[in-house]
Amino acid sequence: MARRDLTNIYLTFFTIFLSSNLDADNNHSMVGYWLTSQSIVLVSECEEELCATIEHIFVDEGIDQKSILDNNNKEKSLRERTLVGINLIDGFEYIDGAKKLSGGRIYDPGRGRTFKSNIYLLQNGNLKIEGCLLRMCGHEEWKPITVTFNDDGTKKVELKENL
Numbered sequence: 001m002a003r004r005d006l007t008n009i010y011l012t013f014f015t016i017f018l019s020s021n022l023d024a025d026n027n028h029s030m031v032g033y034w035l036t037s038q039s040i041v042l043v044s045e046c047e048e049e050l051c052a053t054i055e056h057i058f059v060d061e062g063i064d065q066k067s068i069l070d071n072n073n074k075e076k077s078l079r080e081r082t083l084v085g086i087n088l089i090d091g092f093e094y095i096d097g098a099k100k101l102s103g104g105r106i107y108d109p110g111r112g113r114t115f116k117s118n119i120y121l122l123q124n125g126n127l128k129i130e131g132c133l134l135r136m137c138g139h140e141e142w143k144p145i146t147v148t149f150n151d152d153g154t155k156k157v158e159l160k161e162n163l
Contacts, residue, residue, distance in 0.1 A: 050093075050101070118130040
């Protein structure tokens, strides 16, 4: 993937629950690890809100994912931060078992902008992330995954079966 392709990251980051075996075990929860089109995101409860942290960015071999910076951010002071580890959402009250959350915002690193957002837990177990500007909305579906940490520090990622 070329570096310019990384600027096309479009509403693809969302982060999930951290435990010794980090996954979205409860298919009725938005909390867990999710596979996006270009990353792995961890959604977890942060105080009384959900947060979504970029855990991994898919890049070409030989490119350090931590070298990918937030170059498009509207705030110049944030352009030198690495994308791995940033929180992408805010304003979503954590409600265990919720199927829809609205009234929050999502940051799109590809555009360097923040959009009004809704999050839907679909019947098939996927997470639909919607970002809106005025009345125009775009969305992406994220797939639940299981991430297992091995003793040697490596990780095993498996796609969960749809419901």
